[in-house]
Structure formats: structure tokens, C-alpha cells
Amino acid sequence: MIDLWSFTEQTGYAPGTDLVGFDVEATDGKIGSVDEETSEVGAAHIVVDTGFWIFGKHVLLPAGTIHRIDLQERKIHAAKTKEEIRNAPEYDKDKHRDDAAYRVEIGQYYEDNNERGV
Template structure:
């Protein structure tokens, strides 16, 4: 469905425990910028992702982040660390409405974007 179906699964060693609720966890980019908090998690079409409420950092919009971009989950600190920078998340295909989470074409485009970021050159 996308150039890297692994982009929709949490990486081994990320610390993500099955059934763990990440709602409310802070989301931190690889450059140390806090992007907002996890609003919810979903997996339509087997494409697991987080919806991140980014508050004011990008004019109050939410962002869709595939699970494969998660570098680490810190349950004690209630943080999710990503394997991309704030600017890379900001440049991702724009998330506008929940209906996009049911559009496999939109999700594939998001997956392709993030897979290019996380695939070694």
C-alpha cells in the first residue's frame, strides 16, 4: 500500500507496550521540540498512527504521525519521541479532518513521506 509498510508499525525497541494508551503523552521531535500531545491512536486499514494535537506550534492544527516514526515511548515521563524533526513534521501532508483517516490514498501519501525520511540514503 505504501513504499514501506513498516512505517505503520511501532519499531522494535521503541518501548511501546501492547495495549498501552498513549493519549495525553507529550510528542517530542528528534531536534528536541515539543510538538503537542497525542490526541488519539488509530489503525484503519492496518495503518497504525497517532493524531497529535499540535496546539499553537502550527496554527493550532492536528498532525497525523505513522507509528513507525516513533523512536521511543517513555511511560514514566509520558513522552513519545519521534525520529524526525519539527520542521519535517510540519512539512508532512496536511491533516484536515478525521475523514482522511479513512482514506487509504491519503494515508499512503503520508506513509510515503515519512518512509523517505526514515529510510537511510
């Protein structure tokens, strides 16, 4: 089982890299761009502004859902489909940093999808 809240070595993430503004690609196409990110130990994630794709919704992607980061092209490749990301729990800007139960809910959603092989 992977740690959803940490960047893996395979991503190419270098501590201190500012990912804000990077494009984000699901396995089946672009979903938006990074609006905010944190590399905080045990809570690393990005917040993606999906723009008009899903009506301006923001989604939180734990660092463990990121497959690869292309620093030259400023692109992040998520290991999730558009559908998985679209169906993720609603992003809550007031809870995502300090509410452990909210992070558990997000983590459980992505872990359940991994177990189903989605």
C-alpha cells in the same frame, strides 16, 4: 525498510497502552501532545495536536516514525524534526481511518524523507 504503520520493538510500546495525552517530542523539541492513537495492525499511528506551535494544526505520525515511548514520563519521542513534521501532508480527520490512498500519501512523505536522510 521499516514498516511505517507498525510500532517497532525498540519503541517500548505495549499493546493496550493508552497514549492519549502523552507529550510528543521531535528530535529538536516538543511539538504537542497525542490527541488520538490507534494500534490497529497495518495502520498504527498517533494524531498530534500541535497547539499554538503551528497554529492548532493536527498531524498524523505513523507508528514507524516513533523512536521511543517513555511510559513513566508520558512522553513519545519521534524520529523526525519539527520541520519534517510541520511540512507533512495536512491531517484529514475524515480520511485517516478509512482512506488507503491518504495513508499512502502520508507514508510516502515520511519514506521520502528517510531516503534523503532527513
